Amino acid sequence: MYTIDFSKPVKVYFVGIGGISMSGLAVILKRAGFDVSGSDRDRSEMTENLEKEGIRVFYGQKKENISADTDVAVLTAAIRPDNPEFMELDRLNIPRLTRAELLGQLMRNYGTSIAISGTHGKTTTTSMISEILLAKDCDPTISVGGMLPAIGGNIRVGGRDYFVTEACEYTNSFLSLFPDIALILNVEEDHLDFFKDLDDIRASFRKFADLIPEKGTLIINSHIENLSYFTEGLKCNILTFGKKNEDGEAPDYTAENITTDSLGNPSFDIIVKGEKAFRVQLSVPGEHNILNALAACAFADAAGIDRSVTAAALEKFEGTDRRFQKKGKISGGVTLIDDYAHHPTEIRATMKAALNMERKTLWVVFQPHTYTRTKAFFDDFADALSLADKVVLADIYAARETDTLGMSSKLLAEAIEKKGTESYYFPSFEEIEKFLLKNCQEGDVLITMGAGDVYKIGDSLLGK
Numbered sequence: 001m002y003t004i005d006f007s008k009p010v011k012v013y014f015v016g017i018g019g020i021s022m023s024g025l026a027v028i029l030k031r032a033g034f035d036v037s038g039s040d041r042d043r044s045e046m047t048e049n050l051e052k053e054g055i056r057v058f059y060g061q062k063k064e065n066i067s068a069d070t071d072v073a074v075l076t077a078a079i080r081p082d083n084p085e086f087m088e089l090d091r092l093n094i095p096r097l098t099r100a101e102l103l104g105q106l107m108r109n110y111g112t113s114i115a116i117s118g119t120h121g122k123t124t125t126t127s128m129i130s131e132i133l134l135a136k137d138c139d140p141t142i143s144v145g146g147m148l149p150a151i152g153g154n155i156r157v158g159g160r161d162y163f164v165t166e167a168c169e170y171t172n173s174f175l176s177l178f179p180d181i182a183l184i185l186n187v188e189e190d191h192l193d194f195f196k197d198l199d200d201i202r203a204s205f206r207k208f209a210d211l212i213p214e215k216g217t218l219i220i221n222s223h224i225e226n227l228s229y230f231t232e233g234l235k236c237n238i239l240t241f242g243k244k245n246e247d248g249e250a251p252d253y254t255a256e257n258i259t260t261d262s263l264g265n266p267s268f269d270i271i272v273k274g275e276k277a278f279r280v281q282l283s284v285p286g287e288h289n290i291l292n293a294l295a296a297c298a299f300a301d302a303a304g305i306d307r308s309v310t311a312a313a314l315e316k317f318e319g320t321d322r323r324f325q326k327k328g329k330i331s332g333g334v335t336l337i338d339d340y341a342h343h344p345t346e347i348r349a350t351m352k353a354a355l356n357m358e359r360k361t362l363w364v365v366f367q368p369h370t371y372t373r374t375k376a377f378f379d380d381f382a383d384a385l386s387l388a389d390k391v392v393l394a395d396i397y398a399a400r401e402t403d404t405l406g407m408s409s410k411l412l413a414e415a416i417e418k419k420g421t422e423s424y425y426f427p428s429f430e431e432i433e434k435f436l437l438k439n440c441q442e443g444d445v446l447i448t449m450g451a452g453d454v455y456k457i458g459d460s461l462l463g464k
Contacts, residue, residue, distance in 0.1 A: 002072050002095035004105055006032060011069060013094075016076035017057060017087050018047045021166070024155035025074070025145040028106065031157045038074075039085060049153065050328050051433055064089035072096050074102050077171045078400050086439050092130055100173035102264030103126040103143070110141065111164035113118050113236055114299065115177050117208060118185025118221075119345050121292050124284070125185060127320045128313075130156075130294035135313035136305050144339070146320035161393050167208065170194060170245040177404040180211050181302060183295050184220045184230065192341055193401070205230060212236040217296045222251035223293065239302065241294040241345045250274065253273040253294045256450065264356035268289055270297055270307075278307045284319045286353030316333045322455060324353060333442035335359070338458050342369040342451035344380035346353060350449065351387040360443035365432060366411065367450030368396045371405045378407070382415040385423075388447075390439075391416050392432055397452025429457050436461065 004010070014026050019037025023046045030036040032051050040047055042084040047057045049260040066073075066088040072095045072399040079086055089096060097105075107113040116126045123146040131150055133140040140162035144154050167174035167182070170191045177429040188198070189206050195201045206229060212218050222242040224230065231238050240251035255268040256276075262272050264285030270277045280297070282289055293314055300310040319325060322340040330336055331357075335357075341350045354362055366385055374381065374396055385391050393409040393416075416423035426432045436457075440446055448458040 001063075001101060002097055004072065004102070006109055010034040010071035011035040012037075012069070013070045013073045015061065015079050015083070015089075016040060017055070017072060018042075019046050019076055019099075020145050020154050021143060022046075022074070022076055023050055025099065025102055025106070026050060026055055027053055027155050028141070028143070028157055030185075031223050034426070046134070054444045061085045064169065066092065066094070068092055072097060074099060077173065096172065098176065100119070100168075100171075100176040101402070104178050105410065106174040107163055107165070109160065111161045112180045113163045113165075113178060113304070114175065114181045114183075115165055115167035115179035116183045116185070116295075117169060117174055117184070117205065119169075119188040119190050120343065120349070121185045121288060122166040122168070123320055123340075124289065125183065125292040125295050125322050126164060128292060129299050130164055130318055131313040131317045132296060132300050132305060132310050133162055133164065133303075135309050135316070140164050144320070146322055148320045149318070169204055169208070172204050172207075172390040175204070175211070177208075177211065179212060181299060182218055183299065183357045184206065184209065184218070184224070185292070185295060186221050186345075187224050187230075188343075188345060189376070190373070192376045193370070202229065209234060218303045219295055219302070221295070233430075237302070239298045242291065244337060247278050247318075253298045255290050255294060258290065260285075260356055262358055264353050270294070272301070278311050280311050281315045283315060283317060284371055285324060285356060286349055288349040288353075324350060326461050327458055330437075330440065330446070331438075332440065334444045334446050336448045336458050336462060337445065338455045339345075339447055339449045340451055341449050342373070344377050344384040347384040347449065349385065350447065351384065354445055354447060355387070356444055359445040360441065361389045361392050361439060361442055361445075363392070363436070363446040364434070365392045365394065365446070365448045365454060365458065367411060367452045367454035368407075370399050371396055371407045371453040372402060374407045374412065375405045378412065378415070381443060382419060385421040386416050386421040388421060389423040391424070392435065393423065394432060394457075395452070396426060397427075398451065399452070429460070432457055435462055 018040035037056040063084045139159035141158040143165040154443040164218040217237040222240040223246040242251045244250045267281040294399040327336045393413045415427040
């Protein structure tokens, strides 16, 4: 594998530079003095931000974009061998790194590297940890999978003491990382276009845990099934977080005396190994965010950060873009929320948070993400979405896929309707917008939900 010497900047080309993680890595290298360029299919806010950094971006992936004097190329998991730039890199014998391999090499340049993994909650927990480190003036370098207002984007280039990043399991990419502190928030079925089954996914997370050095720390959800599978034989420090078990057994970090305000935002006591440590007030709603906060508190203690700093940082944290993001009110007094949820577990968590809000009718506009995921969780999607009062389905966002597998949003709408929840399908965003403007009423809550471009519906309704 090509190894980058960060003391000797070279010429790097990113294939798929506009992705949330790729763009962040490109900025880190650019600010470290590297000659950085790259390509993406379309212009976006991300690519425009890269251009402002002085990074040249090519639109459309063509062999002509590749310069023979390129020292190394970085590729996303979505780039296939038949990609024209991939083939040109091969022809010119230019070394290649995956995004995760570059990320892993970067992590080794920092005093403490923190990697946050899990099927759900990575972006929010990474953001909470980032807020805590910022509040402590630790000057962290941060790579987060969403737009975090506290850092004005998805990347912060700071000092060399702390590096914070999400760790994604897709294509086993997180096995290329070098974490000193690693978090495993949950382990569930997902990315079944790559993994064979849940056992395959669990095996991948176990290998991730094995990466932690003896002086490091694993922070893990105590409710993950057969927890000992992930912890047995590890030499690092292990901290658990979660709810108390039915028999009253508690993890190292748990929450008690939970209350919620009218917006659904919880406050609770942090209990550490049976003793009350401090109380936390969150400014983000939902039971799932209590768990995310517990994981962040465990990290802060492991890092030796004052608990008063942790509490203040968590109260200040108001979320990241596309994670239960309150975007405003549509004319007529309808509250608009946008959320990235694209897995049934995430949808249920978002629904529960919304159901705690004062409202009349809860509307959800959902855009399924990939045919593979829609087929694998079809019944679970129908169950989770039926928690809303009324559901509107947009076409499936294909992402990297082409085969429909016999799936469609119309079929999902019909399944939701059979469960007793009003459900509608429209083939275009324009039709959805017209339907919502006609039918949503003052006091309703409207959530646009999905990992694709469904957020554009809300932006249009708000006149953005």
